[in-house]
Amino acid sequence: MNKEPAVTAPGKGTAATYAGAGRDHFAPIVDVRDLEVHFRSRRALRAVQTVKAVDGVSFTIAAGETLGLAGESGSGKSTIARTLVRINRPTAGSVTVAGEDTTRMRRDDLRRYRRRMQMVYQDPYDSLDPRMTVLEAIGEGLSVRGVTRASHRRDTERLLDRVKLPASLVSRYPHQLSGGQRQRVSIARALAVSPEVIICDEAVAALDVSIRAQVLNVLKDIQDDLKVSYLFISHDLSTLRFIADRVAIMYAGRLVEYGTSSQVFGDSRHPYTKALIAAVPTIGGRGGGPRIGLSGEPPDPARLPSGCAFHPRCPLAQDICRADRPALRQKQGGQMAACHMAPDAPAGEASV
Amino acid sequence: MASSTPFLAGADASPVRSGDLVVAVEHVSVSFPSPVGTGEVVRDVSFSINAGERVGLVGESGSGKSLTARAMMRLIPKPGRMSQGRILLDGVELGTGPTADPGTWRGTAMAMITQDPLSSLNPLVRIGVQVTEMLHRHRSLGRREARARAVELLASVGIPDPQRTLSYFPAVLSGGMRQRVALAIAISCNPRLLIADEPTTSLDVTIQAQVLDLLERMTAQHGTGVLLISHDLGVVADFCDRLLVMYGGRIVESGPTFEVIDHPAHPYTRALMASVPSMTGRLPDRLASIPGSPPIGGVWSKGCSFAPRCPIARPVCRDEDPLLVTQDQGDHAAACHATGDTQWRALIDGLGAS
Numbered sequence: 001m002n003k004e005p006a007v008t009a010p011g012k013g014t015a016a017t018y019a020g021a022g023r024d025h026f027a028p029i030v031d032v033r034d035l036e037v038h039f040r041s042r043r044a045l046r047a048v049q050t051v052k053a054v055d056g057v058s059f060t061i062a063a064g065e066t067l068g069l070a071g072e073s074g075s076g077k078s079t080i081a082r083t084l085v086r087i088n089r090p091t092a093g094s095v096t097v098a099g100e101d102t103t104r105m106r107r108d109d110l111r112r113y114r115r116r117m118q119m120v121y122q123d124p125y126d127s128l129d130p131r132m133t134v135l136e137a138i139g140e141g142l143s144v145r146g147v148t149r150a151s152h153r154r155d156t157e158r159l160l161d162r163v164k165l166p167a168s169l170v171s172r173y174p175h176q177l178s179g180g181q182r183q184r185v186s187i188a189r190a191l192a193v194s195p196e197v198i199i200c201d202e203a204v205a206a207l208d209v210s211i212r213a214q215v216l217n218v219l220k221d222i223q224d225d226l227k228v229s230y231l232f233i234s235h236d237l238s239t240l241r242f243i244a245d246r247v248a249i250m251y252a253g254r255l256v257e258y259g260t261s262s263q264v265f266g267d268s269r270h271p272y273t274k275a276l277i278a279a280v281p282t283i284g285g286r287g288g289g290p291r292i293g294l295s296g297e298p299p300d301p302a303r304l305p306s307g308c309a310f311h312p313r314c315p316l317a318q319d320i321c322r323a324d325r326p327a328l329r330q331k332q333g334g335q336m337a338a339c340h341m342a343p344d345a346p347a348g349e350a351s352v
Numbered sequence: 353m354a355s356s357t358p359f360l361a362g363a364d365a366s367p368v369r370s371g372d373l374v375v376a377v378e379h380v381s382v383s384f385p386s387p388v389g390t391g392e393v394v395r396d397v398s399f400s401i402n403a404g405e406r407v408g409l410v411g412e413s414g415s416g417k418s419l420t421a422r423a424m425m426r427l428i429p430k431p432g433r434m435s436q437g438r439i440l441l442d443g444v445e446l447g448t449g450p451t452a453d454p455g456t457w458r459g460t461a462m463a464m465i466t467q468d469p470l471s472s473l474n475p476l477v478r479i480g481v482q483v484t485e486m487l488h489r490h491r492s493l494g495r496r497e498a499r500a501r502a503v504e505l506l507a508s509v510g511i512p513d514p515q516r517t518l519s520y521f522p523a524v525l526s527g528g529m530r531q532r533v534a535l536a537i538a539i540s541c542n543p544r545l546l547i548a549d550e551p552t553t554s555l556d557v558t559i560q561a562q563v564l565d566l567l568e569r570m571t572a573q574h575g576t577g578v579l580l581i582s583h584d585l586g587v588v589a590d591f592c593d594r595l596l597v598m599y600g601g602r603i604v605e606s607g608p609t610f611e612v613i614d615h616p617a618h619p620y621t622r623a624l625m626a627s628v629p630s631m632t633g634r635l636p637d638r639l640a641s642i643p644g645s646p647p648i649g650g651v652w653s654k655g656c657s658f659a660p661r662c663p664i665a666r667p668v669c670r671d672e673d674p675l676l677v678t679q680d681q682g683d684h685a686a687a688c689h690a691t692g693d694t695q696w697r698a699l700i701d702g703l704g705a706s
Contacts, residue, residue: 072556072557072559178645179413180645181645208412208413208583209585209624209627209628210623210641210642211641211645213628213639213641214643216639217638217639220637235556238628238631239629241629241631242639265631276557279557280557281560281561281584281589281591282586283585283586294558294562295562297526297529
């Protein structure tokens with residue numbers, strides 16, 4: 001499998017590509033730059049509040065690559081997903097997919113565009129109509145791609161085979177399937193339009209452990225065969241460590257760490273990433289000691305703390321953290337992180 | 353034994369000694385009327401929990417773990433019923449004599465928190481009323497005393513502004529805060545046993561760590577026994593002294609946590625561990641997954657219910673249901689035909705070690 005594509009482009013500093021600049025030497029399929037998604041909340045008798053759900057996020061995804069996106073609830077992960085498929089409109093910044101700017105797309109363009117980018121949700125009931133059989137649900141996607149009705153059955157069976165389901169399931173309704181089968185049907189349905197990118201928003205979170213492993217393996221096989229890219233959103237770090245080539249960690253609407261899977265999980269630089277990793281319960285045990293790495297809760301996105309949004313929970317916070325918001329910069333180790341306390345990479349150092 | 357019923361007077365009246373038997377579940381089965389199969393979704397489950405002990409019940413959906421907990425609380429949804437067995441709380445069989453009315457022990461001697469606190473908290477009633485309700489009813493505290501105690505309780509579970517929180521409705525609080533409130537209510541009468549059914553499943557990892565730490569601290573203080581139910585082997589292994597692994601309505605393995613984790617004696621336990629990607633070390637290209645899906649509750653095939661998915665199954669597995677038998681170490685047990693056969697058993701260690 002094409003592990004760590006683009007990032008390991010020989011001899012090229014990758015800091016620039018991470019930041020979204022100087023992208024001439026490789027063309028990512030998804031290029032998100034300075035994305036902002038703000039919501040205005042109006043409540044009776046109160047001032048209008050602006051919630052910065054996503055606030056200046058940039059990342060790229062190469063063809064056949066998996067970018068993992070992690071962070072706690074409310075950090076903006078799902079807003080990014082919804083903005084990518086244009087359910088939400090970006091407030092500022094750009095989303096370029098296969099060279100096309102999607103931010104200004106209108107109806108027909110959008111319809112065409114959504115065939116390139118599909119989404120698989122946590123609960124397959126969200127995407128499968130309970131009154132449609134598997135054949136009808138997948139057939140809908142096939143029709144969009146212009147497949148004739150006569151070929152629906154053959155193509156559906158082929159897609160079911162891709163997700164390792166028996167062809168005999170074509171006439172079943174969603175309630176006649178198990179959770180794992182339903183989720184695989186919604187993956188097959190997403191594949192029906194031959195997308196270039198699939199966004200998996202907590203796609204395996206609701207599945208039993210043994211079934212989760214099956215679905216993760218299926219997703220990997222599909223990627224190996226079709227070179228489809230994934231934006232894999234999960235709060236489960238061990239799942240991301242398995243599936244993702246690169247990982248972005250979000251906190252309060254911004255990226256706080258961004259790098260290859262081995263950089264972020266093996267040698268994290270941001271104290272929030274470290275705390276997240278430390279909080280994952282492992283079968284091997286902690287060997288005693290308290291579990292808590294982090295006190296407090298993620299901030300209310302409508303009332304973010306000054307400076308670094310993480311400073312009230314950060315064990316390393318200094319005065320500068322309360323005053324200045326740290327920029328996402330390349331750190332020693334090669335990944336990008338937004339932390340005043342993490343030493344920057346020496347200028348001119350080629351990244352790992 | 354039945355003559356003294358210490359829990360009826362509340363834990364205040366019964367000094368807790370660590371190691372005392374708090375609850376014993378004996379041969380419990382739970383059945384639902386069903387046109388196919390036996391309808392038995394929990395089958396002949398037995399275990400016990402001592403004071404201060406933390407026992408984990410792990411299994412996938414449909415394995416019967418939540419219904420076991422509900423049988424203990426006498427809260428099996430209709431038309432299901434406990435078709436066999438008995439549950440002893442402090443030596444008294446639930447449903448008999450002084451315990452005939454669940455109101456005498458439910459929520460006080462045995463309390464429960466669930467995955468979604470919104471399902472146990474009334475969304476239309478202020479937190480203060482819900483926390484003090486128990487104290488009024490079971491501790492006969494006056495209004496003011498109950499309120500003061502409620503503030504103490506909320507503070508002890510780490511709620512930042514307890515005084516003000518009392519006037520909130522549950523919807524105002526975050527998931528982590530709601531779970532803290534549920535925990536505060538559950539421990540308000542110092543229960544002998546706290547059943548925690550997937551208490552952290554809907555929480556973020558950092559909040560999960562906080563809630564588990566809190567659960568550990570609050571129950572250790574009063575010597576409360578804990579039954580932690582989870583599908584997440586990591587959470588259970590991290591928190592519990594002893595593990596019970598459920599599959600197909602039965603306990604298929606039980607023993608001290610380190611024993612079960614280091615030397616799993618049932619192929620299901622071994623495979624379950626292998627199917628979770630680790631956070632350290634080299635990762636395999638593919639995860640070791642268990643083929644097929646878990647059986648549907650109440651419709652069991654003949655023989656061992658794991659046999660259809662078991663990579664090392666032999667003909668005997670499809671004919672005879674194995675008994676839960678003790679392994680070489682005294683308190684480690686597994687229900688697997690391979691147990692008695694050294695060579696066959698060695699295959700278990702090979703599972704998932706790709």
